[in-house]
Structure formats: C-alpha cells, structure tokens
Amino acid sequence: MKFKIVKSIKTLLFFIALGVMAYSCENEPFPAAPVGAGNDTIKDPNDTTQNPIDTTKPGKPCHPDTVYYERDIQPILTASCAFSGCHDAVTREDGVQLTDYNSVMNTADVRPGNLSGSDLYEVITDNDPDDRMPPPPRNALSPSQITLIAKWINQGALNLKCDDCETTNLTYANGIKAIFDNNCATCHKGAFASAGLSLTTYQEVKDALVNPIDLILRINGGDNSNPTMPQGGKMPQCNIDKIEAWYNNGMPQ
Numbered sequence: 001m002k003f004k005i006v007k008s009i010k011t012l013l014f015f016i017a018l019g020v021m022a023y024s025c026e027n028e029p030f031p032a033a034p035v036g037a038g039n040d041t042i043k044d045p046n047d048t049t050q051n052p053i054d055t056t057k058p059g060k061p062c063h064p065d066t067v068y069y070e071r072d073i074q075p076i077l078t079a080s081c082a083f084s085g086c087h088d089a090v091t092r093e094d095g096v097q098l099t100d101y102n103s104v105m106n107t108a109d110v111r112p113g114n115l116s117g118s119d120l121y122e123v124i125t126d127n128d129p130d131d132r133m134p135p136p137p138r139n140a141l142s143p144s145q146i147t148l149i150a151k152w153i154n155q156g157a158l159n160l161k162c163d164d165c166e167t168t169n170l171t172y173a174n175g176i177k178a179i180f181d182n183n184c185a186t187c188h189k190g191a192f193a194s195a196g197l198s199l200t201t202y203q204e205v206k207d208a209l210v211n212p213i214d215l216i217l218r219i220n221g222g223d224n225s226n227p228t229m230p231q232g233g234k235m236p237q238c239n240i241d242k243i244e245a246w247y248n249n250g251m252p253q
C-alpha cells in the first residue's frame with residue numbers, strides 16, 4: 001500500500017513535469033509583447049525568474065517596437081563612450097564602465113523605467129557642454145540615438161537579444177546610413193573627424209570604400225597596422241554582414 005502511494009505520487013509528479021515542459025515549449029518561440037513603460041510593470045532585469053522573456057537563447061525574431069540591448073544600445077556606447085581614455089574596462093572614468101550590459105547596469109546608474117532618475121540619460125541630454133557626454137570636441141549623440149536609449153530605459157533597461165539579420169535589398173538610405181551614423185559618426189564627422197575621414201553622407205562612405213581593404217578589414221577586427229573600428233570594439237556581426245552585402249551589391253544609394 002505504502003509502495004503504491006509513493007509510486008502514484010511519482011507518476012503524478014512525472015505528468016506535472018511533462019505538462020510544464022509542454023507548456024514552456026509551446027510558448028518558447030514567441031517573444032512576449034514589449035515590456036510596458038509604466039513603473040508598475042518594470043521587472044528587475046537581473047532576475048530572470050520574473051522575466052517573461054528568455055533573453056539568453058538565440059533564434060528570437062526581432063520585434064519592431066522592442067529595443068534590443070546588444071543590437072541597439074551597446075553599439076552606441078561602444079562607438080561613443082567605451083574606448084580607451086573614457087569608459088572602457090581599463091580607464092573607467094568616474095567609475096563608469098560601458099563595455100557590456102552588466103557593467104552598464106552596475107556603474108552607470110540606469111534606473112529601469114525612470115528616465116529623469118537615470119544618470120546615463122541625464123548626461124547625454126545635458127545642455128551644458130561642460131557636463132555633456134560625450135564631452136566636446138566629440139559630437140553629442142544624435143537625437144535618434146538619444147531616443148533609442150530613452151526607449152530602452154522606459155522598456156525596463158533589459159538585456160534582450162534577437163537575431164534577424166536581413167542583408168538583402170539594402171540601400172544607403174535604407175539600412176546602411178544608420179549603421180555608420182550610430183557606430184562611426186561620433187569620431188568620423190565634421191571638423192574634428194578622426195583621420196580626416198567623415199562618414200556621414202553617401203558620397204563620403206562610398207569614397208571611403210574605394211579603399212575597401214582598409215574599412216572592411218577594420219570593421220572585421222583589423223590587423224597590426226590597421227586597428228579595429230570602431231575603436232571600442234567590433235560591431236555586432238549583423239552590421240558587418242550588412243555593410244559587406246551592400247558593398248558587394250554595388251553600394252546602391
């Protein structure tokens with residue numbers, strides 16, 4: 001009798017476990033709806049038990065209204081802040097390190113869902129040039145980069161990943177310009193452009209790619225005499241794939 005009860009409890013547990021597995025598989029391929037902007041819906045980004053979205057597995061389609069940290073936010077920080085002398089892992093100016101999600105959350109005072117309370121947002125929007133980041137003579141972040149960072153904080157400052165990478169039918173205006181604007185323009189723009197190389201218009205980018213060995217090599221990690229671009233580290237592979245596909249396709253405008 002005792003044996004039977006134990007056995008049936010085991011059977012019961014087995015079926016419960018099966019049910020849970022079936023349930024989670026069924027739900028897996030769909031990312032949850034974008035996280036709401038209100039404070040009451042904000043989850044602790046480091047607590048994966050209360051996070052309805054699996055942020056670690058690859059194979060997630062990208063939702064158009066969702067900000068994905070690795071794809072959208074880290075590249076801005078890498079290109080504009082996380083290099084030597086500023087906020088890389090060595091310099092850590094003011095104790096702030098912006099090289100990866102955990103460092104950003106631990107050192108840059110980002111408050112999920114609370115824009116005005118987030119130092120990271122305050123410094124990129126500060127009107128006083130003495131306080132603004134990146135500091136002059138570097139260019140301020142563009143309005144679209146600032147909007148993206150604001151949206152990310154409002155969506156809960158999560159570490160979401162997705163991996164659609166569409167490399168067909170790219171034109172400069174549709175897909176390529178944004179990559180150069182977000183990853184290169186901090187240094188390669190206007191009067192203070194690094195190496196005298198501006199990369200903000202179709203013609204400038206096209207001219208730079210007349211010497212594709214240099215640019216393509218550098219975005220792929222560079223070599224001893226041609227260091228990696230952006231200086232803070234390689235862009236997400238999808239950006240590199242897009243530039244190469246566009247270049248191989250004759251650089252349509």
Ligand code: HEC
Nearest residue numbers: 079080083183184186187194195197214215227229230231
């Ligand atoms: C944080 C500043 C910074 C960012 C961001 C940056 N660069 Fe640079 N770039 C430099 C500096 C400084 C040099 C000159 C030193 C050198 O050659 O490495 C340079 C040089 C280059 C050169 C060589 C130019 C020449 O005439 O020798 C290329 C090509 C280049 N960058 C491409 C890019 C591209 C493409 C991006 C974006 C994907 C980018 N850079 C992002 C700072 C930056």
